[in-house]
Amino acid sequence: xxxxxxxxxxxxxxxxxxxxxxxxxxxxxxxxxxxxxxxxxxxxxxxxxxxxxxxxxxxxxxxxxxxxxxxxxxxxxxxxxxxxxxxxxxxxxxxxxxxxxxxxxxxxxxxxxxxxxxxxxxxxxxxxxxxxxxxxxxxxxxxxxxxxxxxxxxxxxxxxxxxxxxxxxxxxxxxxxxxxxxxxxxxxxxxxxxxxxxxxxxxxxxxxxxxxxxxxxxxxxxxxxxxxxxxxxxxxxxxxxxxxxxxxxxxxxxxxxxxxxxxxxxxxxxxxxxxxxxxxxxxxxxxxxxxxxxxxxxxxxxxxxxxxxxxxxxxxxxxxxxxxxxxxxxxxxxxxxxxxxxxxxxxxxxxxxxxxxxxxxxxxxxxxxxxxxxxxxxxxxxxxxxxxxxxxxxxxxxxxxxxxxxxxxxxxxxxxxxxxxxxx
Numbered sequence: 546x547x548x549x550x551x552x553x554x555x556x557x558x559x560x561x562x563x564x565x566x567x568x569x570x571x572x573x574x575x576x577x578x579x580x581x582x583x584x585x586x587x588x589x590x591x592x593x594x595x596x597x598x599x600x601x602x603x604x605x606x607x608x609x610x611x612x613x614x615x616x617x618x619x620x621x622x623x624x625x626x627x628x629x630x631x632x633x634x635x636x637x638x639x640x641x642x643x644x645x646x647x648x649x650x651x652x653x654x655x656x657x658x659x660x661x662x663x664x665x666x667x668x669x670x671x672x673x674x675x676x677x678x679x680x681x682x683x684x685x686x687x688x689x690x691x692x693x694x695x696x697x698x699x700x701x702x703x704x705x706x707x708x709x710x711x712x713x714x715x716x717x718x719x720x721x722x723x724x725x726x727x728x729x730x731x732x733x734x735x736x737x738x739x740x741x742x743x744x745x746x747x748x749x750x751x752x753x754x755x756x757x758x759x760x761x762x763x764x765x766x767x768x769x770x771x772x773x774x775x776x777x778x779x780x781x782x783x784x785x786x787x788x789x790x791x792x793x794x795x796x797x798x799x800x801x802x803x804x805x806x807x808x809x810x811x812x813x814x815x816x817x818x819x820x821x822x823x824x825x826x827x828x829x830x831x832x833x834x835x836x837x838x839x840x841x842x843x844x845x846x847x848x849x850x851x852x853x854x855x856x857x858x859x860x861x862x863x864x865x866x867x868x869x870x871x872x873x874x875x876x877x878x879x880x881x882x883x884x885x886x887x888x889x890x891x892x893x894x895x896x897x898x899x900x901x902x903x904x905x906x907x908x909x910x911x912x913x914x915x916x917x918x919x920x921x922x923x924x925x926x927x928x929x930x931x932x933x934x935x936x937x938x939x940x941x942x943x944x945x946x947x948x949x950x951x952x953x954x955x956x957x958x959x960x961x962x963x964x965x966x967x968x969x
Contacts, residue, residue: 546834546835546836547836548831548836548878548881548882549881551830551831551834551836551882552881552882552885554793555793555794555795555796555827555830556791556792556793556889557793557827557882557885557886557888557889558885558888558889559888559889559892559893561941561945563892563896564892564895564896564899564937564941565896567790567892567893567896567897567900568896568897568899568900568903569900570789570790571586571784571787571789571896571897571900571901572900572903572904573789574586574787574789575588575782575900575901575904576904578766578782579759579763579764579765579766579780580765580766581765581766585786585787585788585789585810586782586783586784586786586787587674587686587781587782587783587786588764588766588780588781588782588783589674589675589676589677589725589780589781589782589783590677590764590766590767590778590780591677591724591725591728591756591778591779591780591781592677592678592679592681592778593681593724593728593732593778593779593966593969594742594758594776594777594778594779595731595732595735595741595742595744595758595777595779596742596758596776596777602621602622602623603621603664603666603968604619604620604621604630604663604664605619605620605621605664605666605667605668605964605967605968606618606619606657606660606661606663606664606666606667606668606719606967607619607620607667607668607669607670607960607963607964607967608653608657608667608668608669608670608671608963609670609672609726609729609959609960609963610637610638610669610670610671610672610673611637611670611672611726611750611751611959612637612640612672612691612692612750612751612752612818613636613637613640613751614634614635614636614637615634615635615636615637615638615653615656616632616633616634616959616960617631617632617633617634617656617657617660618631618632618633618960619631619660619663619664620668620960620961620964622964622968626737627736627957627960627961627964629957629960631659631660631663633656635656637692638652638653638692638694639688639692639693639694640691640692640693642693643693643694643695644693644694644695645694645695645696646685646694646695646696646697646700646705647696647705649694649697649705650705650706650708650709651709651712653706653709654706654709654710654712654713654715655713657706657710658710658713658715661710661713661715661716661717661719662715662716664719665716665718665719665720666719666720666722666967666968667703667706667719667720667721667722667967668722668724668962668963668964668965668966668967668968669683669702669703669706669721669722669723669724669963670724670725670726670729670959670960670962670963671683671685671702671723671724671725671726672725672726672748672752673685673686673687673688673689673692674686674687674689674783674786675702675723675725677723677724677781678701681720681721681722681723681966681969682701682702682703682704682721682722682723683701683702683703683721683723684699684700684701684702685697685698685699685700685701685702686698689752689785689805689808689809689812691804691818702721702723703719703720703721703723706719706721707719707721720967721967722963722966722967722969723966724962724963724966725754725756725781726748726754726920726959727746727747727748727754727755727756727781727920728746728756728779728781728962728966729746729958729959729960729961729962729963729966730746730747730748730918730919730920730955730958730959730962731744731745731746731756731779731918731958731962732746732779732958732961732962732965732966733918733955733956733957733958733959733960733961733962733965734746734916734918734953734954734955734958735916735918736955736961736962736965737955737956737958737961739916739918739953739954739955740915740916740918740953741916742758742777743758743905743907743908743915743916744757744758744915744916744917744918745757745898745901745902745905745915745916745917745918745950746917746918746920747898747917747918747919747920747924747952748919748920748921748924749815749816749817749894749919749920749921749923749924749930750816750817750920750921750922750923750924751816751817751818751921751922751923752785752809752812752816752817752818753784753785753811753812753815753816753894753921753923754781754782754783754784754785755782755784755897755898755901756779756780756781756782757779757780757782757901757904757905758777758778758779758780758905759777759778759780759904759905760776760777761774761775761776761777761778762775764778764780782901784811784897785809785811785812785816786808786809786810786811786812787810787811787897788807788808788810788811790810790811790814790893792810792814795823795826795827795830796813796814796823798826799813799819799822799823799826800813803819811893811897814889814890814893815890815893815894815923815930816923817853817921817922817923817927818853820852820853820856820890820923820927821850821851821852821853821854821855821856822850822851823886824851824856824882824883824886825845825848825850825851827882827886828845828879828882829845829846831878831882832845832846836878837875837878838872838874838875840870840872840875841870841871841872841874841875841878841879844870844871844875848867850867851867851868853922853923853927854926855867855868856883856927857926857927857928859883860880860883860928860929861928883929884929887927887929887930887933888929888933890930890933891929891930891932891933891934891936891937892933892937892941894930894934894937895934895937895938895941895942898917898938898942898950899938899941899942899946899948902915902942902946902948902950903946903948908948908949908950909947909948909949910949911943911949913949914949914950914951915949915950915951916950916951916953917950917951917952917953918953918954918955918958919952919953919954920954920958920959925954938950
């Protein structure tokens with residue numbers, strides 16, 4: 546078997562037909578999710594509009610719970626822009642050992658205690674699947690990204706946090722507005738003049754997700770009274786769950802080793818939390834097919850783990866990487882496999898973004914490209930994926946479909962976007 550045959554057999558040489566198929570399937574899943582029908586895309590209404598962003602001199606407590614870190618801040622919008630008076634960063638709760646949901650709230654309240662009395666509003670950027678309620682609080686669907694918190698499903702974030710603050714003897718009457726990190730990225734960038742009401746949010750880091758504004762009357766899962774109000778509403782797609790995809794034997798074998806097999810299919814194919822171990826699975830599979838020398842095969846068998854950062858360092862020519870054992874022949878094969886691996890990831894990503902641009906229907910003017918507020922280390926620091934994604938967005942999406950967009954990045958958008966949501 547040649548390296549090219551290995552790539553073809555495992556779906557790592559996607560063409561234009563694959564791109565079109567993925568985009569069409571993504572659109573079908575979006576439509577089903579908006580209608581409240583069975584879909585791998587949750588299409589969660591946020592009850593927020595991107596058409597009017599509030600500003601206020603009132604301080605807001607901001608919590609930003611991501612896959613890696615938890616950030617706590619006290620923010621205020623001034624004439625000079627957003628200002629943080631207090632800032633603290635700790636490892637995300639549930640990444641240093643398993644917690645119960647009660648322990649999660651207790652620890653969160655302890656971390657927030659120094660500023661709990663400074664504001665009656667909390668903007669909570671929560672980067673995990675969550676149903677937003679009409680009062681803007683959020684009901685946890687589950688934790689992912691390898692964050693371990695038991696008993697979380699169905700828990701309401703504001704209710705749990707207020708109860709934990711009460712136990713500490715702290716102020717506990719806060720209005721809590723929960724917002725997904727993708728929505729926060731979009732609103733935060735918009736507040737800094739980097740987009741308008743057509744903007745999208747896009748995360749490609751530890752995990753992945755997309756958000757965009759849809760006409761309210763097109764969101765069939767909403768009550769009729771809300772649909773009839775007109776206007777638009779930001780919808781959190783939870784795009785990492787997209788599963789209308791054919792996967793290779795390597796993909797399926799890798800998925801079976803994860804804590805949540807069969808879920809977050811797209812996320813496992815493109816995001817940073819899974820890139821290293823999945824790429825290692827492909828390289829070991831290539832060794833089994835005889836594509837590597839005995840030394841290379843032994844090296845990959847002995848390699849305990851591989852991270853997205855390890856791969857980026859290797860692709861950038863770093864010498865201090867776990868892949869330093871590769872001889873020139875094995876290095877060439879490894880580069881070919883990684884090239885195919887990231888080419889597929891980029892094309893999948895471009896197809897999902899194209900599907901949203903087309904569905905929202907306002908990206909046809911090349912003079913007014915839709916701003917995609919992009920966040921995440923995988924997007925910015927994975928060289929091959931970034932390169933191929935930009936190429937596909939130009940050739941397949943702009944030139945091929947007549948859909949025009951540009952990537953933008955705000956400053957601290959999660960904190961700013963969450964603060965704006967709390968002021969709404």
